[in-house]
Amino acid sequence: MDMKEQAEVMTPPKMELSLTINGANYELQVPPTKRLVTILREELNFTGTKISCEVGRCGACAVQMNNQLVNSCLVMAYQANHASIITIEGLSGEELDPIQRVFLEEGGFQCGYCTPGMMMAVHALLATNQAPSEEQIQEALSGNLCRCTGYGGIIRAVQKAISNNNQK
Amino acid sequence: MPIQTSSLDKKKKIRPDGPGKVTGELKYLTDLSFPGMLYGKILRSTEPHAEIQSISTELAKQLPGVRAIVTYEDVPGLNGFGLIFPDQPVLCEDRVRYVGDAIAAVAADTIEIADEALQLIQVVYKKLPVIIEPEKALHPNAPKLHPDGNLLHRAHYSKGDVEKGFELCTHIVEGTYELPRQMHAYMETEGGVIVPEVDGNLTVYVGTQHGFKDRYQLARILNMNESDIRIVSSPMGGSFGGKDELNVQPYGALLALATNCPVKIHNTRRESVRAGLKRHPMKITMKTGVDDTGNIISHKVKIVADTGAYATLGPAVLDFAVEHAPGPYIIPNIEIEGVSVFTNNGVAGEFRGFGGNQVTFALEGQMDRLAERLQMDPIEFREKNLRQVNSPGPLGQKVAPTSGAKDVLEAIKQKLTNITNENDSLEKWKVTGTGVAISIHGGGLGAGRMDPAGGRLSFTSEGKIEVAFGFEECGQGLLAVIETLIMEEFHCMEDDIHIVIGDTDSVPVSGSSTASRATSMVWNSIQRMKDTFRSKILERATKVTGLPVEDLCMGPNGIWFKDDNLCITFVELAEKTLHEPFIKVETSFDFPTSPDAVVDGSHFLYAFSSVLAKVEVDLLTGKIKVLTLDQAIAAGPVVSLLGYQGQIEGGGIMALGYSLMEEAKMENGHYVNDNFDTYLIPTIQDVPFVMNVEAIEKLQDGDIYGPRGVGEIGTIAVAPAIVKAIHDATGCWISKLPVSREVLLEHLSSRGEKRWI
Amino acid sequence: MIRQGTTSLIDTCVWMPTSLEEAWDLKKKYGENAAFIAGGTLMQTHWAKGLNCPSHLISLDHMNEMKGWGEELVNGQTYTRLGAGITLDFCRQNKNLFHPLLVEAAKNIAAPAVRNRGTIGGNIANGFGDMIPALLAMDAFLTLYDGNSTHSLPLSDYIKTNNQSLIISVLVPEDQTKRFFYKKLCHREAFTPSVITVAGSFNLNEKRKLTAVRLALSGGSTHPQRLYESEQLLEGSTLTNNHLQKVYQVINEEFIPSTDPFSTATYKRLVASNWVVSEIARLAT
Numbered sequence A: 001m002d003m004k005e006q007a008e009v010m011t012p013p014k015m016e017l018s019l020t021i022n023g024a025n026y027e028l029q030v031p032p033t034k035r036l037v038t039i040l041r042e043e044l045n046f047t048g049t050k051i052s053c054e055v056g057r058c059g060a061c062a063v064q065m066n067n068q069l070v071n072s073c074l075v076m077a078y079q080a081n082h083a084s085i086i087t088i089e090g091l092s093g094e095e096l097d098p099i100q101r102v103f104l105e106e107g108g109f110q111c112g113y114c115t116p117g118m119m120m121a122v123h124a125l126l127a128t129n130q131a132p133s134e135e136q137i138q139e140a141l142s143g144n145l146c147r148c149t150g151y152g153g154i155i156r157a158v159q160k161a162i163s164n165n166n167q168k
Numbered sequence B: 001m002p003i004q005t006s007s008l009d010k011k012k013k014i015r016p017d018g019p020g021k022v023t024g025e026l027k028y029l030t031d032l033s034f035p036g037m038l039y040g041k042i043l044r045s046t047e048p049h050a051e052i053q054s055i056s057t058e059l060a061k062q063l064p065g066v067r068a069i070v071t072y073e074d075v076p077g078l079n080g081f082g083l084i085f086p087d088q089p090v091l092c093e094d095r096v097r098y099v100g101d102a103i104a105a106v107a108a109d110t111i112e113i114a115d116e117a118l119q120l121i122q123v124v125y126k127k128l129p130v131i132i133e134p135e136k137a138l139h140p141n142a143p144k145l146h147p148d149g150n151l152l153h154r155a156h157y158s159k160g161d162v163e164k165g166f167e168l169c170t171h172i173v174e175g176t177y178e179l180p181r182q183m184h185a186y187m188e189t190e191g192g193v194i195v196p197e198v199d200g201n202l203t204v205y206v207g208t209q210h211g212f213k214d215r216y217q218l219a220r221i222l223n224m225n226e227s228d229i230r231i232v233s234s235p236m237g238g239s240f241g242g243k244d245e246l247n248v249q250p251y252g253a254l255l256a257l258a259t260n261c262p263v264k265i266h267n268t269r270r271e272s273v274r275a276g277l278k279r280h281p282m283k284i285t286m287k288t289g290v291d292d293t294g295n296i297i298s299h300k301v302k303i304v305a306d307t308g309a310y311a312t313l314g315p316a317v318l319d320f321a322v323e324h325a326p327g328p329y330i331i332p333n334i335e336i337e338g339v340s341v342f343t344n345n346g347v348a349g350e351f352r353g354f355g356g357n358q359v360t361f362a363l364e365g366q367m368d369r370l371a372e373r374l375q376m377d378p379i380e381f382r383e384k385n386l387r388q389v390n391s392p393g394p395l396g397q398k399v400a401p402t403s404g405a406k407d408v409l410e411a412i413k414q415k416l417t418n419i420t421n422e423n424d425s426l427e428k429w430k431v432t433g434t435g436v437a438i439s440i441h442g443g444g445l446g447a448g449r450m451d452p453a454g455g456r457l458s459f460t461s462e463g464k465i466e467v468a469f470g471f472e473e474c475g476q477g478l479l480a481v482i483e484t485l486i487m488e489e490f491h492c493m494e495d496d497i498h499i500v501i502g503d504t505d506s507v508p509v510s511g512s513s514t515a516s517r518a519t520s521m522v523w524n525s526i527q528r529m530k531d532t533f534r535s536k537i538l539e540r541a542t543k544v545t546g547l548p549v550e551d552l553c554m555g556p557n558g559i560w561f562k563d564d565n566l567c568i569t570f571v572e573l574a575e576k577t578l579h580e581p582f583i584k585v586e587t588s589f590d591f592p593t594s595p596d597a598v599v600d601g602s603h604f605l606y607a608f609s610s611v612l613a614k615v616e617v618d619l620l621t622g623k624i625k626v627l628t629l630d631q632a633i634a635a636g637p638v639v640s641l642l643g644y645q646g647q648i649e650g651g652g653i654m655a656l657g658y659s660l661m662e663e664a665k666m667e668n669g670h671y672v673n674d675n676f677d678t679y680l681i682p683t684i685q686d687v688p689f690v691m692n693v694e695a696i697e698k699l700q701d702g703d704i705y706g707p708r709g710v711g712e713i714g715t716i717a718v719a720p721a722i723v724k725a726i727h728d729a730t731g732c733w734i735s736k737l738p739v740s741r742e743v744l745l746e747h748l749s750s751r752g753e754k755r756w757i
Numbered sequence C: 001m002i003r004q005g006t007t008s009l010i011d012t013c014v015w016m017p018t019s020l021e022e023a024w025d026l027k028k029k030y031g032e033n034a035a036f037i038a039g040g041t042l043m044q045t046h047w048a049k050g051l052n053c054p055s056h057l058i059s060l061d062h063m064n065e066m067k068g069w070g071e072e073l074v075n076g077q078t079y080t081r082l083g084a085g086i087t088l089d090f091c092r093q094n095k096n097l098f099h100p101l102l103v104e105a106a107k108n109i110a111a112p113a114v115r116n117r118g119t120i121g122g123n124i125a126n127g128f129g130d131m132i133p134a135l136l137a138m139d140a141f142l143t144l145y146d147g148n149s150t151h152s153l154p155l156s157d158y159i160k161t162n163n164q165s166l167i168i169s170v171l172v173p174e175d176q177t178k179r180f181f182y183k184k185l186c187h188r189e190a191f192t193p194s195v196i197t198v199a200g201s202f203n204l205n206e207k208r209k210l211t212a213v214r215l216a217l218s219g220g221s222t223h224p225q226r227l228y229e230s231e232q233l234l235e236g237s238t239l240t241n242n243h244l245q246k247v248y249q250v251i252n253e254e255f256i257p258s259t260d261p262f263s264t265a266t267y268k269r270l271v272a273s274n275w276v277v278s279e280i281a282r283l284a285t
């Protein structure tokens, strides 16, 4: 069932969800209130997207939806219908994305559990702002908690990504 | 022999598990799924203290999609677990002692069905009085939470005569310091999959910090042979001590055995908070006296720890706190008394720092207050009383000689002079201040505890140098440590190495990945195995190539002739010697302990830290912002630069949270904040944009123990440094964490009316 | 599917009406069993805390009236119209479109990923949002639909009752002359519920007297309030230290915050008084 332009119930229990993930199309039957994070992790096995608080408070589940950073635990299926989603699995092609590379080089992670979400947030920042200030970096990443690094390595990684950008 | 520190590049190398982590390809154990997998959920008590009058699972069993429900009746072996003694029921029968107590577990086709089933299980409780304060728990009339009463453990140490000592003092400072219940807040909550194998064995894919210990505990619960259980325990999305004890494993195992299907359990954050361990809340009273020249004469300490409902590592944490109560100072008269007390609060157990954080906060607080009384510079006062290279340990025991205490203090003094201590805030309502604190921290489990270590080196039929340790990768960077050390020792490449950890079926006994011991034990194991291993490989190479063994050495990708010519690759060597016996070198030994320790758990190897904090205090709100958090660490040679720096910075920020915002509050036995919306850990906006870590790598001549671990040391001296900086800025002494803005603001308001314009 | 709460979300229907009337009729039809939903960021956290999710969700996503922004002339005064469906991040990112006080308020809410989903309408309608004090300080109006008609109501009146109307848009007077401040106190630097949020604005006339003073406060569990008495006390006054001290005391008495497990009302009052007075002193001198 498509999204109807009129008051029509998306019949319980299922709707027909159509979305693009990392460029590929997916059609599936899900309850309209099923969370995107569950769809990604459990239905489609995109386990790179993590889950930690389930209330929008940690950023471990962050993905990009229509080029915007969102917490996939706070997006319900009906809200993602016809959307284009990029997950961590879609960040790199054949080669690592430059952001992934600087995270490796500068120790931007330890346990790595916050890392997919964190890198999606860095990606969202650098996509719109090539040379963010300290304050802008901090604001852009403020919704992504990391318990391991104390953020030192993450900050150095982002700074290196910026200076790499500038050298190009 | 100290490791070479020449090649900084290698030390800053990319971690072996890095690519999998940054691409999202690495499967954590909670990411796994298996065909036919069911989902498990655990019913936990709604009451902090109650008798269970009945448990009825009938309704829940009828729910379509429910495959099994287990209660205490279904535990085949011992219905209890606990790292020291098994006093925590796996599934409660007649009594619950905290809100994390498990009563039943359900396996169902989906999580939603399992959840619904939990709601259909009827438990009738008869409420019992809830004990929330350790002091009250010790009252003779208090209800007993365990057969032996409410005192879990008492630890004591004394030397000299403190009361006589106080008579000689010109200044005495007495204070009570209160420390909160902190959450580990690892980003990956507990979980994984438990898989029944066709041969009747069980494979447990659940993170832990000591696979063999889990295996031992599970075998006891399930009444199975240890050898029939396999624990796969890595990787983990953080642990910090919190996953050392069993968590979901017993329930997953019982359900998997009951259904003969793989069962996945992954705690939600709320479930994790409710059931999981926390850092011990402690109340520490210290009375410390000095003579008129600033020598510490007498030090009397009383520690009361709230250990919650069950023991887990509570006794050891208390022992550690008692041991570290004199810190790195030489004090002639000491009396330390610690008690760890059962209550109906959340269970407290192992947590990075292990009791050292609490007691160091109190001790360093005393030092700063005494310096103020003496009108002495706090660093000079510390210098005056500091341990020397050959001084005994805090409890008088023989320890490995070290100048660490002096070195870290010296280093931080340098940093302090580089930072101006004037009020450089441009804003009218803000003031700044600086503070310094130091710490000493023992590594290993300590005297009188079984603390075996070991490892294995082998040369595989694929031509890889296989390194195996029974340790786990919790994020701390153990894999990078192993890889770096092997590369340094054998001059080989990443590709030449195959690392095996975290799987009880294929690793040797190495002990736990706790107590800052893993790096140290990896280094020591390699030292013990390297020569034998190298000569075996070279002998074999000689056999194959016919070249004289003294001209051969191990190097990148294979065996090199006279250092400049790769004469046979490891792969060729393996291919050509397939028929030869397998090369395998193993070692096992015990973590070094003090030969004359009189107190259980006291240490032989210590690391030291010093912290410089600069804070800005907002006079209108009492809000504190940490502007600088620099640390100097003396823990022997750096093995992996990124790992080392990351441990210290990460530990530092965890402690910043402990100082300023983190408190798992309980009201009448229930958690008040049970997720990241109200339990706050530092965000990137809460940390200094730049932090400096100075590694003091020096060891004493003849020190054979190599690098000490740095997993905990970065968390220890942060809180007292921050609190001293607040005092420097405002004149207000804080003795309770997290620092209350209200208390601070009250103090600031008592200075009278403000000049608004 | 939200795992907590007693209703499993599997059974929830989502309606996608395209007109206000349709949305309203659905709500009337299902009553207590239905709720409007915009970004859903707040509602989902409520469900996670155990509140029941209603069995009918009426999405406001296709409500054209709630989209976009623009200028509107009402009774000779120009207003910026913000559709209720505008996301907080859109407000945060568009300094050129919206008053800096609104941009500042949006910046202080949650973090980018939440702001990308959460709407202005949802922030106001939930009664505790951090946009509210900023909008109160700006004398904002709401355009509401109550099933019969579309009408406007000052936000300062809206917050006094439990108004169930649909918020269509917010109208903010275009006034660049006023001096203003916005401050939010959290238990850490960012990304937390408010302990207390204060916003204020005033004009300074040529005699350096304060006019059109607006003071608004709220906080995590504290209802938004205008401090009318304190505003009165400041109105027409010239600032002296003594006068400010008096204002300080009046705020301390007039502001009624709640006590929660993490902060006392006494503390919140102290901070509120400190902040308002220090900000006015800063901006007026």
Ligand SMILES: Cc1cc2nc3c(=O)[nH]c(=O)nc-3n(C[C@H](O)[C@H](O)[C@H](O)COP(=O)(O)OP(=O)(O)OC[C@H]3O[C@@H](n4cnc5c(N)ncnc54)[C@H](O)[C@@H]3O)c2cc1C
Pocket (backbone or CB within 6 Å): A055, A056, A057, A074, C035, C036, C037, C038, C039, C040, C041, C042, C043, C044, C045, C060, C066, C084, C085, C088, C108, C109, C110, C111, C114, C117, C118, C119, C120, C121, C122, C123, C124, C125, C126, C128, C129, C130, C131, C165, C166, C167, C168, C191, C192, C193, C194
């Ligand atoms: C992690 C996190 C952090 C947050 N931090 C903050 C914060 O710092 N400050 C803050 O203020 N808020 C915060 N919030 C709460 C929330 O995100 C915001 O208030 C947001 O603006 C709500 O908008 P929404 O569209 O998501 O509302 P929804 O969740 O969709 O709705 C909220 C309520 O408003 C009603 N509603 C929505 N739109 C309308 C309308 N047009 N007319 C009538 N009723 C309507 C709904 O029925 C519901 O009752 C946070 C939320 C999360 C998840």
Ligand code: FES
Pocket (backbone or CB within 6 Å): A050, A051, A052, A053, A054, A055, A056, A057, A058, A059, A060, A061, A062, A071, A072, A073, A074
């Ligand atoms: S899991 Fe989605 S923000 Fe934490």
Ligand code: FES
Pocket (backbone or CB within 6 Å): A108, A109, A110, A111, A112, A113, A114, A115, A145, A146, A147, A148, A149, B187, B237, B238, B475
């Ligand atoms: S790397 Fe472990 S939480 Fe960030």
